[in-house]
Amino acid sequence: MVRPRKRRMVDFEHGLRHFKPEGDSPEPPEEVRLTIDELETMRLSYLEKLSQSDAAALMQIHQSTFQRTLKKTLEKITDAFVNGKAIRIEGGDYRMPGKDGTGPAGQGPVGGQGRGQGRGRGGRFGGPEGNCVCPACGHEAPHTPGVPCSQMKCEKCGSPMVRK
Incomplete structure (x- = not known):
């Protein structure tokens, strides 16, 4: 299969x-x-x-x-x-x-x-609650509603964050 x-x-x-x-x-x-x-x-x-x-x-x-x-x-x-x-x-x-x-231009899927x-x-x-995580170092930060995790930078290493 x-x-x-x-x-x-x-x-x-x-x-x-x-x-x-x-x-x-x-x-x-x-x-x-x-x-x-x-x-x-x-x-x-x-x-x-x-x-x-x-x-x-x-x-x-x-x-x-x-x-x-x-x-x-x-x-x-x-x-x-x-x-x-x-x-x-x-x-x-x-x-x-x-x-x-959190989607492109704030609209998400259509x-x-x-x-x-x-x-x-x-x-x-995702949603308004939850965490963003750094794929490089594993650092977690609370998600900011209205801001995609990919636009946030890790405060430890500077890599783009992803949604957990």
Whole structure:
């Protein structure tokens, strides 16, 4: 029996969902599809400049899964750039923090769609109470409502915190 795929935690809502090369071709270009969780691996790695292990902890997946996902994403983007394909960002198997103000732009998940169906689904993640924990050193701190744990830095080592 195949092990079920673990849904990834995504704490960012991307507004633009389609990029296509310029040109006067009457036919629409071929498309490469990136999932929301694949985009999140790139964001955490290259924009947030987190190590793979820290980024994987934020997404609540194993570091090797993060690495494979990042590699696959870069291959897709390279294919689009080199071969003049459009890039569509949608779907994936992910979840977002709860509707308690801790999600992207404070809204949390919006719907109950599943794998490959637009925005992620997910039950309540965390809540106003609870703790944030440092994946690097294990230090715990009380969660601040309205502030994602990933935006808090560990007071001992400075690493981004994750929800316990």
